Amino acid sequence: MQDRKVIFSRIQDITEHVKSEKKLRELEKRFRIAFHTSPDAISITKMNGNYVEVNEGFTRLTGYTRKDVIGRSSLDINVWNNPKDRKTLVEGLLKSRQVVNLEADFRMKDGAIKTGLMSANLIHLQGEPHILSITRDITARKKAEEENAKLEAQLRQVYKMEAIGTMAGGIAHDFNNILTIILGNADLAKYVMKEEGPARQYVDKILEASGRAKEMVRQILAFSRQAKLSFVPIKPHMVFTETLKLLRSTIPSSIDIQQEINTLCRAINADPTQLNQVLMNLCANAVHAMDEKGTLTVALQEVQLGQKGTRHKANLQPGFYALLTVADTGKGISPEVKERIFDPFFTTKKVGEGTGMGLSVVHGIVENHGGKISVESTPGKGTTFSIYFPIVEEASAASKDIGKPQYKGDEHILFVDDEEALVELAAEMLQLYGYKVTCKTSSTEALEAFRTAPANFDLVITDQTMPEMSGSELSKQLLNIRPDIPIILCTGYSAKISAEIAEKIGIADYFLKPFDTEKLLRSVRKVLDGME
Structure with missing residues (x-):
């Protein structure tokens, strides 16, 4: 090896x-x-x-x-x-x-x-x-999700408003029936009081409070978009003064309310309920902006635009205007937010604190009244809203002295309403002024009574919302039996009837509850005298 x-x-x-x-x-x-x-x-x-x-x-x-x-x-x-x-x-x-x-x-x-x-x-x-x-x-996806969430919130708000509207109609009908009984009985009490005294003053207070309650019902219906707008010449200070009285009880005492209301401001053509809503919404926004501590100033004055330094403020035609200003000492509005404050559903409030509809509604109301709204704000110092309403000619706003109406009569009236207390009240109202009254709390019983002796009645007054047969359906049946029978239709509230629909049916007059003695008798005489 x-x-x-x-x-x-x-x-x-x-x-x-x-x-x-x-x-x-x-x-x-x-x-x-x-x-x-x-x-x-x-x-x-x-x-x-x-x-x-x-x-x-x-x-x-x-x-x-x-x-x-x-x-x-x-x-x-x-x-x-x-x-x-x-x-x-x-x-x-x-x-x-x-x-x-x-x-x-x-x-x-x-x-x-x-x-x-x-x-x-x-x-x-x-x-x-x-x-x-x-x-x-995922920026685009997040933006789309936010937009969808915003749309869903808006849709929920629409459904909520519809639900409020449905609820408001039911409340209005029942509440107006109750108010009619209160107003009517207070009228009757005042009628039988021959002398001035404390008791008569108490009754006047009841009538005054009932009148305010009546306006509150109108406001509920207006908010839910179910009340028909009624534009009439009105002194704006009267509406705003009443609104401020109501606001004082709802605004925290830590807010100092300064009023500078000129009672000499001439009339504007407006719906009183919507004027109330304008001031309520603006004040609610002001209170929120001040975090419930500061000074709220509400002023009303008459101004003439077209003079130097005035016209450009609201882009209005020259002329006389009622200028309502609502100013707060809150945190103010940034320029970016200021551009969008009148957009529907736009809000800077937290979830649950607001819907973003308040200022949008105000803007819509002001535009519908032929006015303009502008806003001036300094971040950290406060905000001032200025609203211009055109003054109407004094002749349009002047009340006409038509003399004391003559309401007495001896005609036979068929009165129909399912509210027994209201039927008794109406009968007493009418009988005090000489009318013969047949009362029915059932629309079918009323129809049978009329069918038995149609010539016995000179006038029919019927409610609209009744369980067996509505007032409009009853009216059609009565007119089939006797085409010349005059009919007055009244209702607390109904989405199925209006003055226009009533007229097409052949109903002679239509009005909304609550009614007092004068309102009822005025309608009776207007219809009966028109039939002569």
């Missing part, structure tokens, strides 16, 4: 190793393709945030080039809009090595803020931990 040369050889099967390396190179190739072609933003960073690699999706999304970011920290270039989000990411990776669907806002190179949905894994490169993250831009 010493003189021989020996060759040792070793053969090792590395087939699997070659296959593994080939497979690894294939996987690396696939990873690089996926990494660089993905539309999402993919990055590899060290644990301190320094970028090691980014793909084209990253550069497209952020606006940064590879040169801008490689070797620099995400915190250095201020990519995270809220650095706490990166802290959340790192803590999640250290705890479970993976974070899924972390939603965060990112700042682009141009300063724009975009929302991203990030998922990340903790990986090791050359023995050092790194973060592999994939971020998808």
Whole structure:
């Protein structure tokens, strides 16, 4: 063996190793393709945030080039809009090595803020931990979700208003029946009191309070868009003074209310209920702006536009206007918000604090009255709303002295209403003035009584909403029996009848409850005298 040369050889099967390396190179190739072609933003960073690699999706999304970011920290270039989000990411990776669907806002190179949905894994490169993250831009999706949420909120508000409207109609009908009984009995009490005294003053107070309750019902119906607008020449100070009385009891005592109401301001053509709503809404906004502490100033004056320095304020034609101003000492309105305050559903209030409809409704009412509204505000100092209503000619607003109406008569009246107390009241009202009255609390019984002796009656007064047969249906049946019978239809509230519909049926007069003695008798004489 010493003189021989020996060759040792070793053969090792590395087939699997070659296959593994080939497979690894294939996987690396696939990873690089996926990494660089993905539309999402993919990055590899060290644990301190320094970028090691980014793909084209990253550069497209952020606006940064590879040169801008490689070797620099995400915190250095201020990519995270809220650095706490990166802290959340790192803590999640250290705890479970993976974070899924972390939603965060990112700042682009141009300063724009975009929302991203990030998922990340903790990986090791050359023995050092790194973060592999994939971020998808969901800015458009988030905006769409916010818009959908806003639309859903608006839709809920519409449904809510419809529900309020339905409820308001039911409340109005029942409440107006009750008010008719109160007003009527107070009228009768006053009628039998021959002398002035404390008792008569008490009755006057009842009538005054009932009149205010009547207006409150109108306001409820107007808010739910079910009351027909009634534009009449009216002295605005009368409406605003009453509204301020009501507001004083609802506004916190920490708010100092300053009134500067000029009672000499001439009349405007307006719906009293909507004027009330304008002032209520503006004052409610002012109280909210002041956080229930400050000074609220409500002023009314007559101004002449067209003089120097006045016309441009509200872009109105020259002339005389009633100017209502509502000023607060609140936080004011920023220029950006000021441009949108009259938009429907726009609000800066928190959820549950407002619908965004108050100022939009005010704007609509003012425009419907031929007026204009403007706003001046300084952030931190307060806001002033100015509303201009055109003055009408004094002749239009002047009350006509038509003399004391003559309400007495001896005609036979059939009175129909399912409210027994109201029927008894109406009978007493009419009988006091000489009328013969037949009362029925059932519309079918009333129809039978009329069918038995149609010539016995000179007039029929019927309610609209009754259980067996509505007043309008009863009227049609009565007119089929006797086409010349005059009919008065009254209602607390009904969505199915109006003055126009009543006229088409052939009903002679139509009015809304509540009614007092004068209102009822005036209608009776108007119809009967018109039939002569």
